[in-house]
Every structure is written in C-alpha cells, then in structure tokens.
Amino acid sequence: MSDAFIDAAANLLGPRGxxxxxxxxxxxxxxxxxxxTGRALALASPATTREVADLVRLCAQHRVxxxxxxxxxxxxxxxxxxxxxxxxxxxxxRMDAIRxxxxxxxxxxxxxxxxLQTLHDAAAERRLRFPLTLGGxxxxxxxxxxxxxAGGTQxxxxxxxxxxxxxxEAVLPDxxxxxxxxxLKKDNRGFDLKQLLIGSEGTLGIVTAATLALLPQIAARRxxxxxxxxxxxxxxxxxxxxxxxxxxxxxFEIMPRVALESVLAYEPSARDPLHSPHTWYALLELxxxxxxxxxxxxxATALLETALERDLVEDATIAANETQAEALWAxxxxxxxxxxxxxxxxxxxxxxxxxxxxxxxxxxxxxxxEAFAGTSALAFGHLGDGxxxxxxxxxxGAKAGEWERAEGKAISAMVHDLVTEWNGSxxxxxxxxxxxxxELERLADPATxxxxxxxxxxxxxxxxxxxxxxxxxxxxxxxx
Numbered sequence: 001m002s003d004a005f006i007d008a009a010a011n012l013l014g015p016r017g018x019x020x021x022x023x024x025x026x027x028x029x030x031x032x033x034x035x036x037t038g039r040a041l042a043l044a045s046p047a048t049t050r051e052v053a054d055l056v057r058l059c060a061q062h063r064v065x066x067x068x069x070x071x072x073x074x075x076x077x078x079x080x081x082x083x084x085x086x087x088x089x090x091x092x093x094r095m096d097a098i099r100x101x102x103x104x105x106x107x108x109x110x111x112x113x114x115x116l117q118t119l120h121d122a123a124a125e126r127r128l129r130f131p132l133t134l135g136g137x138x139x140x141x142x143x144x145x146x147x148x149x150a151g152g153t154q155x156x157x158x159x160x161x162x163x164x165x166x167x168x169e170a171v172l173p174d175x176x177x178x179x180x181x182x183x184l185k186k187d188n189r190g191f192d193l194k195q196l197l198i199g200s201e202g203t204l205g206i207v208t209a210a211t212l213a214l215l216p217q218i219a220a221r222r223x224x225x226x227x228x229x230x231x232x233x234x235x236x237x238x239x240x241x242x243x244x245x246x247x248x249x250x251x252f253e254i255m256p257r258v259a260l261e262s263v264l265a266y267e268p269s270a271r272d273p274l275h276s277p278h279t280w281y282a283l284l285e286l287x288x289x290x291x292x293x294x295x296x297x298x299x300a301t302a303l304l305e306t307a308l309e310r311d312l313v314e315d316a317t318i319a320a321n322e323t324q325a326e327a328l329w330a331x332x333x334x335x336x337x338x339x340x341x342x343x344x345x346x347x348x349x350x351x352x353x354x355x356x357x358x359x360x361x362x363x364x365x366x367x368x369x370e371a372f373a374g375t376s377a378l379a380f381g382h383l384g385d386g387x388x389x390x391x392x393x394x395x396x397g398a399k400a401g402e403w404e405r406a407e408g409k410a411i412s413a414m415v416h417d418l419v420t421e422w423n424g425s426x427x428x429x430x431x432x433x434x435x436x437x438x439e440l441e442r443l444a445d446p447a448t449x450x451x452x453x454x455x456x457x458x459x460x461x462x463x464x465x466x467x468x469x470x471x472x473x474x475x476x477x478x479x480x
Contacts, residue, residue, distance in 0.1 A: 005062040006042060009088075012054055016094075019043050028072055028089055029081065033340065033347070035404075036077040036434065039085035040067070045094045049169060049177060049208040052090070056206065057175030059088060065467045066090050068202035070112065070144030073136040075349060076433025078148065078201045078469050087467065092143045095208060098122060106214040107166055107183055112143025112207050119212075128214045131158040135333035143207045149199035151429030153251045153332070156384030158215075160429065161198060167211035168194035173204070173460040183211045196455070201431050202466040204459045220293035221250070222286045222300040223325040226307070226316040227278025231358035231383075234282045237312045238383055241284060244303055248292070251285040255380035259335050266338035270331060274315045282383070283332050285325075335380055336389070344394035344403050345378075348415050352424035354386035361388060364418045368392055372411055387428040390415060416443060432470045440470075 010018045019025065020042045030037040041064065046052045059066050065087040069079040081087040096113035103126060110119060116130075116137040123129050134140065134152035144150070146168070151160045158164070166183035180194050197205055228234045234254045241249045257277055264270050274281075286303075288296045300318055307313040319325035339345055352360045365377035374395025381389045392411050394403045416426045416439050432440050441449065452471045459465075 002041060002064075005058065005064055008058055008062075009042065009044060009055060012058065013044060013046055013051060017045050017047065017051065019045075025089070028069060028091065031077045031080045032073050033075060033077075036080040038081035038083050038087075040081045040087055040089045041085060043089045043091060045091045047094045049095075049171065052092075052095075052171045052206060052208055053175045053177050055090065056171050056173065059464060060174060060462060063462065063464070064088050065464050066202075066206070067466055068092065068143070068147070068206045070141035070147070071115065071136070071139040073139045074144065074148060074433065075347065075430035076148075076427070076435040078431050078433030078466070079144070080434070082468055090206065092141065092206070092208070095143075099209065101126065103128065103214075105183070106216075107211055108214055109167075109181060109209060109211050110142045111209045112141060112146075114142045116140045116142065116145065123214060124217060127217045129217050130164070130212060131215050132161060132164055135336060142210055142212070146198055146207045146210050147200065147202050148431040149429070151382070151385070151387060153253060153329075153382065155382060155387070155429075156252055157247060157250050162195065164213050165194060165198055165210050166213055168197060168207060169209040170197050170205040170207045173462065173465050177208075178205065181209060181211045199431070201433065201470045203456060203470045204465060206465075216289065218287040219290045220288045220296045221325065222296055223319040223328050224282075224284040224286075224300060224304060224316055225273040225319075225328045225331075226282050226284070226304070227274050227276075227314045228280045228282055228312065229278075229314060231280055231361050233312050234280055234383055235355070235358050236310075237282060237284075237307055240307060240310070240312065241286075241303060244306075245286055245299065248286045248288060248296075248299075249284065249384075250287045251283065252384045253283040253332050253381065254383045255281050255283075255332065255335060256378060257281070258376075258378055259339070259380050260331060262338040262342050263331050263334045266341050267330070267334050270334070271327070273317050273328060273331070276315065278314055283328060285329075332380075339378070339391055342393070344398050344400045346392045346404065346408055346411055346415075348388075348390040348392070348412065348426075349428050349430040350388050350390055350415065350419045350424055350426055351386045351428035352388065352419060352422045354384060356422060357381075357383060357386045357388060360418075360422050360424070361390075364390065364415065367418060368411065368414060371414060372407060374398075375407075375411070386424070412439065413442075434469055437468070437470060 025043045067081045092112040095111040097111045099109040149161045167181040170178045304316045361379040376393045378391040381387045456471045
C-alpha cells in the first residue's frame with residue numbers, strides 16, 4: 001500500500017513535490033521547541049490548490065494520514081508527525097504567492113505559504129499594513145496563523161487572526177475544495193465555514209489561501225518602555241492609557257525583570273533601556289494616522305507624566321526613532337528564544353479574564369513555586385487581553401528532558417487547574433496540538449468535547465487529517 005501510494009504521489013507532484021530524502025525530511029520531523037520528534041512516510045510540497053486536492057484525495061484512497069505544516073514554528077507540537085512513520089507531511093511552503101491586492105477594499109488574497117514578514121513588507125510598499133505581528137514573523141506562515149488562530153502583540157486593538165480573515169480557501173478531507181474567498185460583509189447562508197476552519201489546526205481540512213483585512217499604514221508611532229512596581233500597577237497604567245488614547249493604543253505588553261535579564265544575556269546587541277532595574281516592565285505603543293500624527297509625541301509625554309504623578313510608573317523612556325522603537329520591541333520578541341536557551345522549562349500559553357491577570361500571575365506563581373521545590377515561575381504577555389505566557393523554570397542542575405518527563409505533567413496539570421479555577425483557557429493563542437490534547441479532554445466541559453468530536457467525525461470520518469492533534473478520536477491513527 002505504501003509503495004503504491006508513493007508511486008502515485010510522485011507521479012502527481014513530480015520531483016520537486018515529493019521527497020523521501022532523509023536529509024531533506026529530517027528538519028521537519030521535530031517541533032520548534034524540540035519536544036516532539038516523529039517519522040514520516042514522505043514530505044509532500046504541492047504547488048497549487050489543485051495539487052493539494054488531488055493529493056488529499058489520493059491519501060483518502062490509500063488511507064494515508066496527513067500532517068499539514070507551514071513554517072513549523074508552532075508551540076504545541078501541532079505540525080509534528082507521530083513515531084509510526086505512516087503519515088505524510090504536507091508542506092504548504094511552495095504555495096507562497098500573493099494572489100491579489102484590493103487596495104480600495106483594504107484586502108489581500110494570500111496563499112498559505114506566504115511568510116508573515118513577507119506580507120508585512122509587501123503591504124508596506126503599498127502604504128498598507130496587516131495588523132497582526134508576533135516574534136516568529138520571519139518564519140510563521142499565513143496558513144499556520146489561520147489554522148491556529150494566532151494572536152500576537154496587536155490583539156489589544158485588532159483582535160486575533162479570526163478578526164483578520166475575510167475569506168478562506170481550503171481542501172476538505174475528501175479532496176473537495178471549499179472556495180469561500182469572497183469577502184462579504186453579509187452572508188447568512190448557514191454556518192460560517194471559514195470560522196469553523198480557523199483554529200482547527202488542520203484537523204478538519206487544509207487551508208490553502210485566505211482573504212485578509214488590511215489597514216492604512218500608520219503615519220507615526222511612539223513606543224514607550226516603562227518600569228513599574230508590580231503587574232497591578234501596569235494594569236492601572238493600561239486603563240489610564242485606554243481612557244486617554246482609546247484606539248491609538250495599539251500594544252501593551254508586560255514582562256518581569258527576570259525575563260529582561262534572560263534577553264540581555266541571550267542577545268549580544270540587547271541593552272537595558274532604563275537606568276536602574278525594576279520589578280516589572282511595560283511596553284506601550286501609540287499609533288496615529290496623518291490627521292493625528294502631529295501631536296502624538298506630546299500625547300505620549302503627557303501620558304507618562306500623568307502616570308508618574310499617580311505613582312504608576314517608576315521610570316520610562318520613549319523611543320526617539322524607528323531604530324530605537326524596534327530595539328524595544330526586540331526585547332519583548334526575544335523572550336521565548338532567550339528562555340529556551342536559558343535551560344529546561346515548561347511553557348504554558350494560557351489566558352484569564354484580563355482584569356484578573358495581575359492577581360493570577362502572583363497567585364499562580366507562588367502556588368507553583370511552593371508545590372514544586374526549586375522551580376521558579378516567570379510570566380509575561382499581553383496584559384490587554386489576559387494572555388499569560390507562564391513559564392516554569394527547572395531547579396538548578398536539572399537535566400533537559402529528564403526533568404520535564406519527571407515533573408512536567410504534574411506541573412502543567414496544576415497550572416491548568418489554576419487557570420480553570422480562574423475561568424480561563426488552557427490555550428490562548430498557540431493552539432492545542434498534541435501538547436494539550438489530553439488536558440483539553442480532562443478539563444473541557446462535556447458539551448464542548450461532544451461538539452468537537454461530532455464535527456471532526458462528520459468532516460473527517462477516516463481520521464486522516466492531522467491525527468492525534470486537538471481532538472482525540474479512536475480513528476485518529478489509521479495504518480497506511
């Protein structure tokens with residue numbers, strides 16, 4: 001069966017579209033964090049939606065599981081095959097065309113393999129912008145961002161990927177192509193199928209293209225880096241900024257001193273922006289169009305002066321130019337990479353009600369450190385939307401791999417129990433993948449699990465689409 005499938009797939013895709021060369025396949029068998037490594041029948045790289053559809057149909061005929069993959073920069077192991085070697089990795093990286101711009105409508109149609117940074121650069125040339133960014137923008141692809149409903153640092157103003165997608169093209173598990181790229185403001189023909197596929201992590205179909213919303217390029221921005229006594233003070237600063245600036249507030253991130261120290265040790269070019277250390281830091285960005293660009297500097301300065309008068313801020317700096325602004329954002333964007341280099345740790349992408357985020361950080365950090373001797377908690381993230389990146393560092397001397405296997409499951413279970421108690425979510429923006437699949441089953445309410453399983457079974461009755469991810473089913477792992 002495998003030989004027959006490989007021969008047919010090779011005839012369909014040609015030498016550029018299918019490979020079993022171990023050196024080419026090997027880099028795509030391990031997730032970004034290095035937690036999961038699998039094996040694959042082959043690596044398929046179709047160049048068109050028609051090739052994807054024909055390949056999916058062929059996989060259904062031969063009962064070959066499919067693991068869709070974009071930039072392989074996900075945090076939940078959602079694009080990594082299992083160890084059976086039965087699955088086909090289906091890479092969308094060759095489908096990297098920007099098909100169509102509509103400047104008047106503020107929309108662009110991108111194929112799934114377009115890298116986020118490429119889209120940003122192309123939009124900027126047209127004096128437009130795509131209002132979603134994140135630390136992995138140099139490798140994350142549009143298809144992956146859609147499939148995981150990615151968030152990032154601009155969710156405060158613009159929302160997650162769900163809010164940016166106006167239309168979608170996808171190949172369903174039977175090889176049918178869903179063409180819903182038309183961006184209609186009103187469409188009441190039943191279920192919103194694009195929203196069903198957004199965030200489904202490749203378990204219901206393969207996103208091949210998307211119509212995305214664009215905005216006019218900003219005329220000016222001011223990026224501020226401030227030291228604050230606590231996360232609670234940062235929350236009050238956020239409320240002040242929202243009250244005074246409204247939609248001009250595009251980003252608001254918080255990080256503790258220990259996170260900044262990791263970045264300073266990891267990045268040779270990184271510099272501490274303030275004169276003395278502070279317990280917590282906040283990173284704010286104000287933006288303006290042409291009409292309001294003239295007084296943006298004055299407004300930013302006035303905001304910080306008021307914050308200082310109210311004892312919300314201990315020290316602050318405003319980037320004087322774009323180079324300095326990018327350097328401040330680089331401190332935030334480098335935290336995940338710096339933490340990975342620091343040593344063994346468990347990373348949790350969680351959310352709680354935004355107004356409770358500071359108190360949750362304090363409570364959860366203390367609880368975890370008390371329950372697991374020698375560990376230290378590090379929390380940072382998007383204060384405006386309640387998204388906490390909650391890391392638990394291993395005790396000194398712990399060996400990578402061994403510590404995670406020994407303590408990891410119990411630590412993560414406790415973190416997720418705490419999140420559930422605070423009416424939060426165990427996955428804020430990185431998806432469920434295989435990292436949190438069992439925890440979702442343990443903690444989700446029965447109605448949610450019933451609906452997830454029913455939709456999966458209805459659309460993918462053979463269980464071939466990204467088996468073992470998001471929704472556990474008995475039919476998730478068929479043999480090739």
